[in-house]
Amino acid sequence: MPDAPETPDTTGTPATDTPYVVVLLVEQHLSDLDATQVRSLHESIDEPVAYHVLLPLDDAAARVEASLGSLSGGELLASPAMPMADIDLEAIEDHARERSREELNATVAALIEAGATVASSTLVSGPPADELAAKVAAVEGREAIVLTRPHVVAEFFHLDWTSRARRKLGVPVLHLLEHQTFDEQAEGL
Numbered sequence: 001m002p003d004a005p006e007t008p009d010t011t012g013t014p015a016t017d018t019p020y021v022v023v024l025l026v027e028q029h030l031s032d033l034d035a036t037q038v039r040s041l042h043e044s045i046d047e048p049v050a051y052h053v054l055l056p057l058d059d060a061a062a063r064v065e066a067s068l069g070s071l072s073g074g075e076l077l078a079s080p081a082m083p084m085a086d087i088d089l090e091a092i093e094d095h096a097r098e099r100s101r102e103e104l105n106a107t108v109a110a111l112i113e114a115g116a117t118v119a120s121s122t123l124v125s126g127p128p129a130d131e132l133a134a135k136v137a138a139v140e141g142r143e144a145i146v147l148t149r150p151h152v153v154a155e156f157f158h159l160d161w162t163s164r165a166r167r168k169l170g171v172p173v174l175h176l177l178e179h180q181t182f183d184e185q186a187e188g189l
Contacts, residue, residue: 019050019119023141025132025165026055027148029103034147035110041145050119051111052139054132055104057125058096097123133168144173 022042030038042049100123108121119139124131136144144165165173 017048019048019117020045020143021050021052021119021139021141022143022145023052023132023135023139024054025128025144025146026053026107029055029106030110030147032110032113035107035114035116038145038147039111039114039116048117050117052119052135052141053104053107053111053121054124054128054135055100055107055121056128056131057123058100129165129168132165136169144169146173 020042024038038051104121104123108118111118122135132144132146135141146165
């Protein structure tokens with residue numbers, strides 16, 4: 001599935017100022033709280049701050065395959081056969097793509113409401129850490145922020161997006177938990 005085209009934002013910074021570029025990789029739409037917290041991290045920076053937002057495209061086909069693959073043999077024998085032709089993967093993928101676009105648009109709106117300048121927003125379909133690394137290189141990002149739900153097992157084994165990004169990037173990478181305040185995140189340590 002090809003990447004969605006990058007959407008430039010019209011609220012960009014003046015061409016005469018070199019912005020401090022931050023690339024955000026988000027797992028789901030940012031709440032108003034998330035956007036305010038992200039923006040608060042950069043309030044003391046004297047130069048303009050430009051955010052580039054990446055949101056992975058929900059892979060509907062993989063979800064359908066995974067859910068069908070998780071059925072045990074007994075469940076398959078006891079239930080009537082469901083031919084794959086009866087599943088409209090294209091419709092599922094279209095729905096997932098639309099939902100991802102809505103989440104990306106909600107994220108951009110929350111950031112703008114928090115006073116941020118969003119330079120671009122992109123749905124990505126490749127491995128998230130690779131997409132983040134490519135974007136940081138392309139826009140000469142000075143910082144990357146990964147916002148996800150907690151993924152305890154992946155984080156323990158350093159297989160999460162943040163750990164992978166840290167291995168690929170030469171810029172600071174901050175991992176924040178979506179929909180939690182900084183205080184709530186600190187309590188979880």
